[in-house]
Amino acid sequence: MKRAVAIVGSGPSGCYLAQALLKAAPELAVDMFDALPVPYGLVRYGVAADHQGTKAVTRQFARLFERQGARFAGNVTVGRDVTLEALRAAYDAVVIAAGLSGDRRLGIEGEALDGVIGAGRLTRALYEHPDADPLPPPLGPRVIIMGNGNVAIDILRLLAKTPEELAGSDLGPAPSKWLAESGIAEIDIVGRSPAAQARFDAVMVKELAKLGGVTIRVEGAGESDDADARKKIEALESIDGHGSGPRCITFRFGLVPVALEGRGGRVEQARFRNARGETVTLPCSAFITAIGFQAEGSLPRDALIGAAADPEGGSLAPGLYAAGWFRRGPRGTIPENRADAQELATRILADIQEASPRPAQEREALFRRLAGHVCYEGWKRIDAAETSELPQDRCRIKIPTRSAMLALAHQTRESGQ
Amino acid sequence: MKITVLYGTETGNAEMLAEDIASELQSEHTVECCNLCDFPPDAFKSDHLYLIVCSTYGDGELPASAQPFAEALETTAPDLSGIHFAVFGLGDSEYEETFNFGGKRMAELLAARGATQVGERAKHDASGSDMPEDIALPWAEEVIALAAEKMQETA
Numbered sequence: 001m002k003r004a005v006a007i008v009g010s011g012p013s014g015c016y017l018a019q020a021l022l023k024a025a026p027e028l029a030v031d032m033f034d035a036l037p038v039p040y041g042l043v044r045y046g047v048a049a050d051h052q053g054t055k056a057v058t059r060q061f062a063r064l065f066e067r068q069g070a071r072f073a074g075n076v077t078v079g080r081d082v083t084l085e086a087l088r089a090a091y092d093a094v095v096i097a098a099g100l101s102g103d104r105r106l107g108i109e110g111e112a113l114d115g116v117i118g119a120g121r122l123t124r125a126l127y128e129h130p131d132a133d134p135l136p137p138p139l140g141p142r143v144i145i146m147g148n149g150n151v152a153i154d155i156l157r158l159l160a161k162t163p164e165e166l167a168g169s170d171l172g173p174a175p176s177k178w179l180a181e182s183g184i185a186e187i188d189i190v191g192r193s194p195a196a197q198a199r200f201d202a203v204m205v206k207e208l209a210k211l212g213g214v215t216i217r218v219e220g221a222g223e224s225d226d227a228d229a230r231k232k233i234e235a236l237e238s239i240d241g242h243g244s245g246p247r248c249i250t251f252r253f254g255l256v257p258v259a260l261e262g263r264g265g266r267v268e269q270a271r272f273r274n275a276r277g278e279t280v281t282l283p284c285s286a287f288i289t290a291i292g293f294q295a296e297g298s299l300p301r302d303a304l305i306g307a308a309a310d311p312e313g314g315s316l317a318p319g320l321y322a323a324g325w326f327r328r329g330p331r332g333t334i335p336e337n338r339a340d341a342q343e344l345a346t347r348i349l350a351d352i353q354e355a356s357p358r359p360a361q362e363r364e365a366l367f368r369r370l371a372g373h374v375c376y377e378g379w380k381r382i383d384a385a386e387t388s389e390l391p392q393d394r395c396r397i398k399i400p401t402r403s404a405m406l407a408l409a410h411q412t413r414e415s416g417q
Numbered sequence: 418m419k420i421t422v423l424y425g426t427e428t429g430n431a432e433m434l435a436e437d438i439a440s441e442l443q444s445e446h447t448v449e450c451c452n453l454c455d456f457p458p459d460a461f462k463s464d465h466l467y468l469i470v471c472s473t474y475g476d477g478e479l480p481a482s483a484q485p486f487a488e489a490l491e492t493t494a495p496d497l498s499g500i501h502f503a504v505f506g507l508g509d510s511e512y513e514e515t516f517n518f519g520g521k522r523m524a525e526l527l528a529a530r531g532a533t534q535v536g537e538r539a540k541h542d543a544s545g546s547d548m549p550e551d552i553a554l555p556w557a558e559e560v561i562a563l564a565a566e567k568m569q570e571t572a
């Protein structure tokens with residue numbers, strides 16, 4: 001009898017897992033559930049709007065549904081619309097690849113002030129995630145970005161770009177207008193550690209040398225004997241002094257945030273401690289935290305991982321697995337998820353031979369019962385609407401609300417076809 | 418013709434393209450498709466044409482699946498004279514200074530061991546509007562025709 005795997009989440013880890021499973025076992029049934037009406041997770045809503053080349057992996061993922069027989073069930077939140085237990089009863093294996101979407105907090109005084117914004121919250125709003133909070137009021141003249149990962153650099157680049165430099169992206173009209181009217185004059189990007197320990201990739205830093213409207217300064221990039229660290233330091237040195245544009249970008253390192261302070265409920269300055277133990281204060285009209293992500297939502301990650309038989313290997317319980325950011329934590333790029341998924345696929349394929357297969361009938365009944373779900377064809381209708389009649393300088397205009405997405409997705413179904 | 422499509426990939430695009438090329442050529446040729454990380458450098462055969470599909474990663478580096486092959490090629494230094502290959506590179510012109518360096522590096526590595534490159538090195542641009550397979554299939558036809566001539570000469 002045909003075995004079946006349910007994958008919760010259709011981001012890169014879920015998709016690469018489906019790919020690896022179906023490559024090794026083409027007859028396997030693979031159903032992918034996503035809380036959103038649209039697939040591909042952070043490839044759509046995290047990878048920067050001006051990094052379209054990176055999003056080309058979705059062409060591979062589309063094949064899963066178009067040629068390899070995987071099914072997409074969007075608009076289904078596991079843990080709310082269907083329980084994990086119900087899925088586990090119906091499928092031979094269930095894999096949680098639900099990512100981590102909550103912003104990790106600094107845990108310092110003043111974090112609740114207006115003008116303090118998490119990177120996840122900001123990127124979701126900029127990339128028009130249907131569940132995003134609205135875009136905040138304009139950031140004002142002086143922005144601090146706290147964090148030294150690739151996400152921090154993405155945000156820096158987007159805030160620093162001129163409207164013309166966003167040509168070819170999929171940034172929507174409202175976020176584009178918001179960026180154009182941000183009023184930003186200065187951006188400080190601040191790392192808690194020395195530059196040698198920064199998480200960002202050297203290429204991400206070098207890319208900043210293409211920006212036309214900025215002046216870049218790097219304070220205290222330091223030194224290192226480590227080859228990897230040296231690459232980063234050299235990249236920073238290569239952009240130090242770049243440009244003479246109106247927006248001033250300053251890289252600062254080794255500043256541990258101590259408190260955010262403001263009046264009238266709005267952030268006005270950030271207090272740090274440097275390596276010598278001295279206090280350093282930087283004024284700001286907005287403070288963006290880009291220091292990582294944590295679990296948020298309808299699946300009890302801590303409990304699941306805590307009770308796991310072999311969390312490192314991706315096994316949570318018999319027939320239950322975790323993949324991608326949900327398993328590993330918020331680290332690692334798209335290729336790491338691919339390597340991981342390939343390993344996990346081997347393990348799952350070996351494991352499911354051990355138990356007797358679950359009957360297909362109950363599974364199909366459950367699948368049909370998830371009324372209002374968006375199938376792959378529904379997503380294709382959304383995709384078509386998003387990529388037709390485009391302005392010249394955009395490659396896609398996302399549908400920003402869930403209701404509009406659902407209306408498109410269910411169009412032919414409701415007209416009785 | 419006997420054709421082996423070898424791919425070096427980081428996020429899978431080159432793999433998908435290699436499989437597309439292989440299945441397209443299947444009807445007229447004897448075709449194998451293999452990840453470079455599973456291909457030992459002493460396995461090259463002079464009666465095969467090797468189509469190398471390789472992306473670029475990091476700062477103009479070879480993608481992960483091509484790296485063990487490149488290392489083995491350098492440490493074992495096999496004599497590849499009489500071996501014919503063509504290269505299809507994948508890259509992104511957003512990375513101006515290192516655009517398609519992965520394919521370039523593969524071509525250099527093989528040529529340094531005496532292998533003969535056939536045709537032009539093709540370069541796909543992820544920021545361009547062409548789909549890789551739309552460029553790769555005509556490219557494959559072209560290099561196969563060229564290789565047929567060359568391999569006859571040398572045989």
Ligand SMILES: Cc1cc2nc3c(=O)[nH]c(=O)nc-3n(C[C@H](O)[C@H](O)[C@H](O)COP(=O)(O)OP(=O)(O)OC[C@H]3O[C@@H](n4cnc5c(N)ncnc54)[C@H](O)[C@@H]3O)c2cc1C
Nearest residue numbers: 009011012013034035041042046078098099324325333334
């Ligand atoms: C802002 C940002 C930019 C990034 N840029 C890059 C980049 O340029 N290059 C790169 O290589 N990596 C980048 N990354 C990292 C990359 O996005 C991650 O490595 C990758 O997306 C992790 O994949 P995942 O499948 O584990 O999670 P995700 O991509 O987050 O996918 C999880 C999916 O699960 C769904 N889901 C969540 N909860 C449920 C539920 N209860 N029921 C059903 N579905 C659910 C979500 O809707 C989502 O679609 C970036 C990350 C961020 C945050």
Ligand SMILES: Cc1cc2nc3c(=O)[nH]c(=O)nc-3n(C[C@H](O)[C@H](O)[C@H](O)COP(=O)(O)O)c2cc1C
Nearest residue numbers: 426427428429430431472473477508509512516517
């Ligand atoms: C982090 C990163 C670094 C890259 N570096 C380069 C580069 O230096 N030069 C280039 O031409 N392309 C570069 N690319 C583009 C890739 O080569 C391109 O996206 C390709 O389609 C990936 O194919 P793959 O999935 O087979 O690895 C880079 C892509 C990413 C995401």
